[in-house]
Amino acid sequence: GQQLNQSPQSMFIQEGEDVSMNCTSSSIFNTWLWYKQEPGEGPVLLIALYKAGELTSNGRLTAQFGITRKDSFLNISASIPSDVGIYFCADGSGNTGKLIFGQGTTLQVKP
Amino acid sequence: DTAVSQTPKYLVTQMGNDKSIKCEQNLGHDTMYWYKQDSKKFLKIMFSYNNKELIINETVPNRFSPKSPDKAHLNLHINSLELGDSAVYFCASSQLGGEGTQYFGPGTRLLVL
Numbered sequence A: 001g002q003q004l005n006q007s008p009q010s011m012f013i014q015e016g017e018d019v020s021m022n023c024t025s026s027s028i029f030n031t032w033l034w035y036k037q038e039p040g041e042g043p044v045l046l047i048a049l050y051k052a053g054e055l056t057s058n059g060r061l062t063a064q065f066g067i068t069r070k071d072s073f074l075n076i077s078a079s080i081p082s083d084v085g086i087y088f089c090a091d092g093s094g095n096t097g098k099l100i101f102g103q104g105t106t107l108q109v110k111p
Numbered sequence B: 001d002t003a004v005s006q007t008p009k010y011l012v013t014q015m016g017n018d019k020s021i022k023c024e025q026n027l028g029h030d031t032m033y034w035y036k037q038d039s040k041k042f043l044k045i046m047f048s049y050n051n052k053e054l055i056i057n058e059t060v061p062n063r064f065s066p067k068s069p070d071k072a073h074l075n076l077h078i079n080s081l082e083l084g085d086s087a088v089y090f091c092a093s094s095q096l097g098g099e100g101t102q103y104f105g106p107g108t109r110l111l112v113l
Helices: none
Strands: A004-007 A010-014 A019-025 A032-037 A044-049 A055-058 A061-065 A071-076 A085-091 A105-110 B004-007 B010-013 B019-025 B031-037 B043-050 B053-057 B064-070 B073-078 B087-094 B108-112
Touching: A004 A085, A010 A019, A019 A085, A019 A105, A032 A061, A032 A071, A044 A055, A044 A061, A044 A071, A071 A085, B004 B087, B010 B019, B019 B031, B019 B087, B019 B108, B031 B073, B043 B064, B043 B073, B073 B087
Parallel strands: A010 A105, B010 B108
Antiparallel strands: A004 A019, A019 A071, A032 A044, A032 A085, A055 A061, A061 A071, A085 A105, B004 B019, B019 B073, B031 B043, B031 B087, B043 B053, B064 B073, B087 B108
């Protein structure tokens, strides 16, 4: 079946550093989604990507839909302590609303 | 004015018991979902309902039975709870029959002893 591989699994960085994480798929996607889950909360959508090559920003966050349609990356610039959480990529290509999530990247930021 | 709410937030129970988790959304969405997040934080869809009709039913044991009394509510009933059912269960909702952004509730932390 379809697999999403997300890396790295975890990151521990200093405040102010830039962060990069990515997601690869075994099959072609039509929609890439990036969610953030803060401790004790549900996931919240950060960025949605709909076209190959698309580059989208949301504040300090930037995400790109890979040209091959099998990968995506998320960058966070100048990290701050409130960036702490688990970042998930997800396939939102189905028209039934079914999301398939990656394993998540846990980010910790040291002040 | 919580968008997607779940009750209870925490649920501790004995193996073999039956329990229910409730979910309500006030966003006017027509599609609701249940997801399970395991101890490794892996999120997997269980069910989705569109206008009270079951759309997605993943390979979930039939001890789990979702019920949607109206399109603003989707409850999850679990019979004969097992240790492996311990997880965080998230409700979510979206507009446009599943094509819109999904909004997640805060989760219900279920611990089966």
